[in-house]
Amino acid sequence: MDKHGQDEQSISFTCRELTQLITDYWEGALSPADAASFEHHMSQCGPCEDYVEQVRIATLTVGSLRDYDVPESTRTALFEMFRAWKSGRNQAV
Amino acid sequence: MDENSDDIPIEPEGGEDIRSGVGVGEPATDIGSEETLLEALRSGDEDAFAAIVDSHHGSMIRIARLYVADDATAEEVAQEAWLAVLKGIDRFEGRSALRTWIFRIVSNLAKTRGVRERRSVPFSVLIGDDIDGVDGMAPEDRFFPPDDPDRAGRWITYPEGWGDQEERMLSAEAREVAEAAIQALPPRQRIAITLRDVEGMDSDYVRNELDISATNQRVLLHRARTTVRAELERYFAGEG
Numbered sequence: 001m002d003k004h005g006q007d008e009q010s011i012s013f014t015c016r017e018l019t020q021l022i023t024d025y026w027e028g029a030l031s032p033a034d035a036a037s038f039e040h041h042m043s044q045c046g047p048c049e050d051y052v053e054q055v056r057i058a059t060l061t062v063g064s065l066r067d068y069d070v071p072e073s074t075r076t077a078l079f080e081m082f083r084a085w086k087s088g089r090n091q092a093v
Numbered sequence: 094m095d096e097n098s099d100d101i102p103i104e105p106e107g108g109e110d111i112r113s114g115v116g117v118g119e120p121a122t123d124i125g126s127e128e129t130l131l132e133a134l135r136s137g138d139e140d141a142f143a144a145i146v147d148s149h150h151g152s153m154i155r156i157a158r159l160y161v162a163d164d165a166t167a168e169e170v171a172q173e174a175w176l177a178v179l180k181g182i183d184r185f186e187g188r189s190a191l192r193t194w195i196f197r198i199v200s201n202l203a204k205t206r207g208v209r210e211r212r213s214v215p216f217s218v219l220i221g222d223d224i225d226g227v228d229g230m231a232p233e234d235r236f237f238p239p240d241d242p243d244r245a246g247r248w249i250t251y252p253e254g255w256g257d258q259e260e261r262m263l264s265a266e267a268r269e270v271a272e273a274a275i276q277a278l279p280p281r282q283r284i285a286i287t288l289r290d291v292e293g294m295d296s297d298y299v300r301n302e303l304d305i306s307a308t309n310q311r312v313l314l315h316r317a318r319t320t321v322r323a324e325l326e327r328y329f330a331g332e333g
Contacts, residue, residue, distance in 0.1 A: 014246025016236040023315035027296060029307070047251040054255055057262045058322035061271045062290040064263060068151020074168070078146055078175055079139065085179045086137040 012037050018048050022055050127191055134182055146175070149192060152292050153199045159284050160200070160207035170206055174199035193298065200302065253330065267325060274324035278317055285310060286317035 013021065013034075018041050024030050025038050042049050070078075133141035153174055157167035177198050185194055235252075237244040255262060275283055275291075281303055288294045288302060300310050 014236070015248050016246040019319075020315070023311050023318060027311055029311060047248045050254045051252045054252060054326065055318055055322045057255065058271065058325050059290050059318055061262055061267050061325065062275065062286060062318075062321055063293070064268055065272055065275075065291050066152065066155075066293075068154075070146055070150050074150065074172075075143075075146065077172060078150075079142070081172070081176055082137075082139065082142045082179065085176070089137070 013041055015041075015045060015048050018042070018045075019051055022052055128187065131182070131185070131187070131191065134179075145191070145195075149195055150175075152192075153195065155287060155291065156196055156199050157203040157206075159280075159287060160203040162207070162210065166206065166210070167203070170203045171199060174202050177202065193294070196292070196294070196298075253326070255329075261329065262325060267328075270324055270328045271321050274321045275317070278320060281305075282313050282317040282320070285313040286321070289314055290318070 018038060021030065021034075021038060025035060030038060042052065130141050130144065134145070150171060153171040154164075154167045157170035157174070158164065161167050161170060174195070178195055181198070185191070235248060235250050237247050237249055239245050261267060275286055278286065284303060285299055288299045289296070296307065296310050296314075299305075299314075300307060303310070303313075305313070
């Protein structure tokens, strides 16, 4: 199998392959040899380094979507529920 | 402690969390303070309840919304989940994080609701919709084809460096683009990226949620991340 024309270094990745392995790399799912290949490729290839950085930034952006403020009306409804639960509980005990 | 309490065993994955050390991600879970919080909740302390509502309500709506058709229903499901949390709080033994336990509850309620209302596509129909064909994970049309003698798999067009635009990428605009990109994803990719990257859950949680292998969990997550990156690039390139 030599479809990528890499007969000498069968464990090295093409740029295309590297872009598909980013999450595997981050999740520690690559073998030590593949992880080393990944890192070696990154150290030699500016475009891939940029690309990986962009996926990282995209992921950070997604991580920032969690911010949320509970609206007052919801808070009121939930506290009513909480008080009802509490009073039912106290009666039961 | 009982092996089977709280439903799901949570084993943190050994992999690196790329969000650690960059100020985003899961708030530190202090076991001691979580126990204190639980005690306070059980004794009916309103401040404790306010604290967990602030910590989790937004996440609960987001999770419910993965399975139900509209925001109003997601809000209802989240409120229903709070009642279930309170009713179950005495049986919660702390085998998993409180947050994980709460997420399980809201997720199960939302799935039930989604199926009952027939507004969401049944899960069985979704299998295979977005895992087959690993090629979908590469940014398309940007690499020399496999039959190219010298340059197979290399970049044709380099990704434009974002350089000092990192700040813009984390702006409110960028967040809107990312949000829209996530909403447009196939269902299981949307679930994977929402749980992992928005809510900061670990891969075992997602595998459990979707009943998929570790490999497929990574495929779904990576495709989703790839799409979000591409949408951000497209948006900011178009903006000039």
